[in-house]
Amino acid sequence: MTALPSRSTAPAAIDIRNVSKAFAHGALAAVADVSLRIPAGQLLALLGPSGSGKTTLLRILAGLEFPDAGVVQFDGVDVTDRPARLRGVGFVFQSYALFRHLTVAENIAFPLRVRHRPRNEIRARVEELLVLMQIEGLGGRRVTQVSGGQAQRVALARALAPHPAVLLLDEPFGALDTEVRQELREWLRRLHDELRVTSVLVTHDQEEALAIADLVAVLRAGHLERAATPAEIMARPASAFVERFLSTTRAGARCTGTGRHLEIAHAEPAR
Amino acid sequence: MSRRRVRPTDDPAVVRWVLTALALGVFGVLVGLPVAVVVAGALRHGVEAYLRAITDPLTVDALQLTLLVVAVAVPVNIVFGVAAAWALAKFDFPGRAALITLIDLPFAVSPVISGLVFVLLFGGRSLIGPWLIAHGWHIVFAPAGIILATVFVTFPFVARELLPALEAAGRTNEEAALVCGATGWQTFWRVTLPNARGALLAGVALATARAAGEFGAVSVVSGHIRGRTNTLPLHIEILYNEYDFSGALAVATLLVALALVTLAIRWAVDAHAARDAA
Numbered sequence: 001m002t003a004l005p006s007r008s009t010a011p012a013a014i015d016i017r018n019v020s021k022a023f024a025h026g027a028l029a030a031v032a033d034v035s036l037r038i039p040a041g042q043l044l045a046l047l048g049p050s051g052s053g054k055t056t057l058l059r060i061l062a063g064l065e066f067p068d069a070g071v072v073q074f075d076g077v078d079v080t081d082r083p084a085r086l087r088g089v090g091f092v093f094q095s096y097a098l099f100r101h102l103t104v105a106e107n108i109a110f111p112l113r114v115r116h117r118p119r120n121e122i123r124a125r126v127e128e129l130l131v132l133m134q135i136e137g138l139g140g141r142r143v144t145q146v147s148g149g150q151a152q153r154v155a156l157a158r159a160l161a162p163h164p165a166v167l168l169l170d171e172p173f174g175a176l177d178t179e180v181r182q183e184l185r186e187w188l189r190r191l192h193d194e195l196r197v198t199s200v201l202v203t204h205d206q207e208e209a210l211a212i213a214d215l216v217a218v219l220r221a222g223h224l225e226r227a228a229t230p231a232e233i234m235a236r237p238a239s240a241f242v243e244r245f246l247s248t249t250r251a252g253a254r255c256t257g258t259g260r261h262l263e264i265a266h267a268e269p270a271r
Numbered sequence: 272m273s274r275r276r277v278r279p280t281d282d283p284a285v286v287r288w289v290l291t292a293l294a295l296g297v298f299g300v301l302v303g304l305p306v307a308v309v310v311a312g313a314l315r316h317g318v319e320a321y322l323r324a325i326t327d328p329l330t331v332d333a334l335q336l337t338l339l340v341v342a343v344a345v346p347v348n349i350v351f352g353v354a355a356a357w358a359l360a361k362f363d364f365p366g367r368a369a370l371i372t373l374i375d376l377p378f379a380v381s382p383v384i385s386g387l388v389f390v391l392l393f394g395g396r397s398l399i400g401p402w403l404i405a406h407g408w409h410i411v412f413a414p415a416g417i418i419l420a421t422v423f424v425t426f427p428f429v430a431r432e433l434l435p436a437l438e439a440a441g442r443t444n445e446e447a448a449l450v451c452g453a454t455g456w457q458t459f460w461r462v463t464l465p466n467a468r469g470a471l472l473a474g475v476a477l478a479t480a481r482a483a484g485e486f487g488a489v490s491v492v493s494g495h496i497r498g499r500t501n502t503l504p505l506h507i508e509i510l511y512n513e514y515d516f517s518g519a520l521a522v523a524t525l526l527v528a529l530a531l532v533t534l535a536i537r538w539a540v541d542a543h544a545a546r547d548a549a
Contacts, residue, residue, distance in 0.1 A: 064446055084449040097447035101465040111451035114461070162452060 011198040012074040012165035014038040014061065019070030021056055030056040031067070032222035038215065040075070041196040043189075045209035048219035049245070054202045055094075055170055057219070061200060062168050063087045074165060090159030090197075092169040096151050098143040104154050105130070105139035111162040129157040132191075149180040156188075160195070167199040173208065185212055206246050210234065218242050306527060312520035324521035332498045333506035334525060336414060337483055340502060341529075344421040344482045349475060352429025357463065359430075360437035361445075374430050377423055386420050386491025412494030417502065420488040425478040432474030436467040468544065476537045483529050503529075
């Protein structure tokens with residue numbers, strides 16, 4: 001049995017090379033010849049309308065789907081055929097997929113328990129994450145008894161518990177209302193600045209992608225349309241599709257490109 | 272009633288009362304009354320006669336055989352049922368629809384035929400029966416046959432209760448466990464099974480009740496050898512046919528008690544789960 005990485009030393013760079021994946025016996029191309037490089041410690045947003053293949057690509061990175069062609073590398077190591085449990089990735093599901101029969105603390109401890117880590121190490125790590133996620137005091141609660149925003153933090157804590165080299169987030173704010181969404185988005189960005197774990201976030205919300213990510217990759221019908229920093233994309237969309245897809249944001253927003261992240265402030269909505 | 276209570280439904284009181292009364296009435300006539308008759312009949316000749324009836328050596332033999340049948344058939348069906356439900360819920364394979372139908376087969380077939388099948392398969396005049404008997408394997412008219420027939424008859428309970436629960440749970444939780452680093456085995460024990468605990472318990476309770484109470488299939492394979500192949504239901508029939516009505520009802524209280532123990536265990540586990548959730 002291959003040993004599980006319980007403590008990654010450093011965030012990994014991700015290399016996606018000519019990855020293709022089709023469903024329904026080749027009839028439906030979900031991901032078509034995508035190549036993308038994500039430097040270690042960066043946060044990439046996979047942006048695209050529904051059906052553009054962004055979730056499939058994320059699941060390929062997680063080892064939950066396997067590509068028909070192409071290669072996925074973490075820090076130069078080919079992980080294309082490595083199953084999910086041996087990839088050392090953290091995954092935050094759109095629906096959070098928390099274990100309903102376990103408490104908040106037990107959910108966070110799960111990845112460490114299945115790796116048979118010592119009891120006191122697990123307890124210390126869970127405490128640390130509860131504090132980091134600002135959900136101290138919720139450890140003993142059932143996951144059915146926390147709010148959507150809190151559940152999202154529990155899911156993130158569980159994903160981060162084994163010190164993954166890569167963090168994958170599937171529409172992490174999709175199920176939350178606008179206010180909580182804004183707050184969590186800001187918080188996740190600060191958290192990423194702190195942890196610097198290589199992260200890939202799937203979203204259909206262009207504003208979210210531009211506000212939070214170091215790099216934005218725009219997908220359309222399985223093809224990679226454009227991958228660049230938010231500032232570059234806003235300045236030069238480079239294709240009609242990207243231009244059109246971003247136009248809703250551009251029309252309603254005022255961009256102040258300061259530093260790494262774009263600050264996007266909405267004009268007062270007319271009522 | 273001075274205080275108005277706000278209710279989520281606005282059905283008139285009459286409707287609520289009529290429906291509740293109907294439910295209680297049906298329950299009383301179909302469940303409460305028969306149980307009362309069993310208990311009253313069992314005690315008709317006094318507590319002493321009742322105790323004598325249930326401590327009769329033949330009754331004790333029948334109780335032991337019934338408990339043995341339950342102790343073998345239920346665990347076997349837990350293993351088979353969980354495996355079948357899991358495979359059906361999580362995988363798409365050729366013959367899946369056929370397998371779902373086959374699981375229901377014991378429900379569709381008359382229990383007498385289920386018993387007869389084993390007589391025809393393993394009996395003295397069957398193809399392999401004589402060989403088995405020559406090698407000391409007694410199946411028909413022996414406890415092994417009773418257990419086989421009971422396993423067959425109770426097979427659908429666990430699988431049928433579990434399948435919808437596993438299907439409803441979907442695959443996301445298991446994917447989450449895998450990404451967390453869990454092996455397939457760990458995922459099954461720590462995530463899949465706990466998620467379906469309620470349904471599993473319901474299936475086990477039903478299978479236990481049926482295994483203890485099965486008459487038709489067991490009757491055919493048993494041969495009614497008193498003290499050897501008589502289960503409680505068969506023993507009750509024998510006493511009844513001998514016009515020992517209070518004896519038959521006394522033994523029946525043992526089956527009722529067995530059912531109540533099963534229910535009590537289920538309540539206790541449910542209550543435990545509810546307290547955990549609170």
